[in-house]
Amino acid sequence: MSNSIKASRSITKTIVYLVCVFLAAVSIFPFWVMFMNATRGTFEIQQSALALLPSNQLLRNFDILMGKTFNPITGFINSVIVSTGATLCAVYFSCLTAYGLVAYSWKLRQPFFTFIMAILMIPGQISVIGFYQFMYRIGWTNTFWPLILPGMASPAIVFFMRQYLLATLSIDIVDSARIDGAKEFYTFNTIILPIMKPAIATQAIFSFVFNWNQLFMPLILLTDSSKYTMPIMVSLLRGDIYKTEYGSVYLGLALSVLPLFIVYFLLSRYIIAGVALGSVKE
Amino acid sequence: MGKKKRKSVSYSRYGYYFSIPFVLAFLIFSLYPVVYTLLIGFTDLRGVVPTSINFLENPFQNFQTILNMQSFQRALSNTALIWIMCFIPQLTLALLLAAWFTNRHFKVKGQGIFKILIYMPNIITAATIALLFSSLFGYPKGPVNDLLLAMGLIETPLNFTLMKWNARGVVAFIQFWMWYGHTMIIIIAGILGISPSHFEAAEIDGANALQIFFRITLPQLRTIILYTLVTSMIGGLYMFDIPRLYNLGGPDQATLTAAIFVYNQAFSGSYLYNRAAAASMILFVIAAVISGFLFYILRDKDEVKLRRQEKERIKAARAAAKTNAGGMAV
Numbered sequence: 001m002s003n004s005i006k007a008s009r010s011i012t013k014t015i016v017y018l019v020c021v022f023l024a025a026v027s028i029f030p031f032w033v034m035f036m037n038a039t040r041g042t043f044e045i046q047q048s049a050l051a052l053l054p055s056n057q058l059l060r061n062f063d064i065l066m067g068k069t070f071n072p073i074t075g076f077i078n079s080v081i082v083s084t085g086a087t088l089c090a091v092y093f094s095c096l097t098a099y100g101l102v103a104y105s106w107k108l109r110q111p112f113f114t115f116i117m118a119i120l121m122i123p124g125q126i127s128v129i130g131f132y133q134f135m136y137r138i139g140w141t142n143t144f145w146p147l148i149l150p151g152m153a154s155p156a157i158v159f160f161m162r163q164y165l166l167a168t169l170s171i172d173i174v175d176s177a178r179i180d181g182a183k184e185f186y187t188f189n190t191i192i193l194p195i196m197k198p199a200i201a202t203q204a205i206f207s208f209v210f211n212w213n214q215l216f217m218p219l220i221l222l223t224d225s226s227k228y229t230m231p232i233m234v235s236l237l238r239g240d241i242y243k244t245e246y247g248s249v250y251l252g253l254a255l256s257v258l259p260l261f262i263v264y265f266l267l268s269r270y271i272i273a274g275v276a277l278g279s280v281k282e
Numbered sequence: 283m284g285k286k287k288r289k290s291v292s293y294s295r296y297g298y299y300f301s302i303p304f305v306l307a308f309l310i311f312s313l314y315p316v317v318y319t320l321l322i323g324f325t326d327l328r329g330v331v332p333t334s335i336n337f338l339e340n341p342f343q344n345f346q347t348i349l350n351m352q353s354f355q356r357a358l359s360n361t362a363l364i365w366i367m368c369f370i371p372q373l374t375l376a377l378l379l380a381a382w383f384t385n386r387h388f389k390v391k392g393q394g395i396f397k398i399l400i401y402m403p404n405i406i407t408a409a410t411i412a413l414l415f416s417s418l419f420g421y422p423k424g425p426v427n428d429l430l431l432a433m434g435l436i437e438t439p440l441n442f443t444l445m446k447w448n449a450r451g452v453v454a455f456i457q458f459w460m461w462y463g464h465t466m467i468i469i470i471a472g473i474l475g476i477s478p479s480h481f482e483a484a485e486i487d488g489a490n491a492l493q494i495f496f497r498i499t500l501p502q503l504r505t506i507i508l509y510t511l512v513t514s515m516i517g518g519l520y521m522f523d524i525p526r527l528y529n530l531g532g533p534d535q536a537t538l539t540a541a542i543f544v545y546n547q548a549f550s551g552s553y554l555y556n557r558a559a560a561a562s563m564i565l566f567v568i569a570a571v572i573s574g575f576l577f578y579i580l581r582d583k584d585e586v587k588l589r590r591q592e593k594e595r596i597k598a599a600r601a602a603a604k605t606n607a608g609g610m611a612v
Binding site for chain 1: 382390411417459474512548573
């Protein structure tokens, strides 16, 4: 390799590393500031808002925070209930639907699949008015059902599961189960689901995070503050009551995303692999 | 010779059974609300506790009102502006990073860590990010202003929330920041799916990196870029969390997005469900039209031609089979 090519390669390499480090810093910076400021008192923050090292006002901020309507524990518990329920519904029934699309040949199979793909394009928010009115009339506003049950129809997850099944399922397993006298539904639950574990794991993570982060729907449907989910609690921090308590606001924000950080750094490999998997058609 | 008779059990009905939960959930929670929303758009439903619901004499009155409302037009143009300001950097940076990370000639060390950190903003609740950035960009005192002052880039603190373009810029930046990692990962997956022989052949023919990227990589990524474009556009049309929480007290007209407009019509003060429903439907039509347009422009013309040829062939085969149907199939 001639020297000029080597030189230009090194320059490119340096640029690449610089840019990547810069972007990584940009990704971390806001959260670092958040965690640091959560430990500083309001007065300190007003002196100099930017800090790279923590201080010692953590407990005081915590007291101020808990003294008002922001209740991270309630928000946390509610979010866990909603997210877990929605994820269970979404993943289980998507597996069921995908299995129905792959393992059996029935006349409407292809049109049904095309139909599911078409629904993929419809965002939930257009029907929010009708949805809200509907839930109001059957008395389900202020309950968690309208946040959990609609997950049963999740076209994106069905698509992903179907791709996975097409790649990994061989009908022989099902046939041998039939010969042994197993009913179809039993076969699905005891044989197919374990095969789908990796796909289930990936989609469960995504579905959980997605539902955890929802603000729009819960904000509209839940009016009782004891039922607020985390994002709604966070939106309360914006109100007048916390306006000048900067330290506590930062602490509230930090608390609301702490679970997400923990989950993410434990599972980041799977999450990123899942994003890649879901987008490439084999 | 007669046909052999084999008795086999057909399990195809289970396909229908297993699909029932999905279909039911969809009908109840998606289709009915959509139809209901459409219907409400034609009525005069309003008020905290709706008392009566009547169809309007002029069915399209709500739609006309909405389309003529200055704030609605504002909301649409804001949404488009912010989306463009967000998506172009997002796609460009994602493509650039993906090209770097899949470079066949040198491996970027620490790739895994970079990917993890760059993707991270996508996971965090948008509401939290909005408030966090709202505090970060505080005026006159805020971490970002402090940083810019310390680095000597500006002389007086910038007001990021009250000045129109600053506010829009920050909202666009937040959206970009949250999604470029996601786009990058998807594009990397797409590039890895391209057969290496294409790249090798191009290199043997003497193509340099730029040529390879624009002539080989990009066209192969067409479907993925289309997917990203459409989902980002639809997501952008319904941008709610970030603008609303970032700027609750700010110049709402500058960061008023379409989804916030609908929310305001329905749930803050006026409870004009009918107008909100009409606005939702208008947004949906816009999204459908743009999606259709994008699909049309970016369609794989060769694939469409191939498919058409296939269909002709099948038709011809069927016609030929019919004329031969007199003989018995042995």
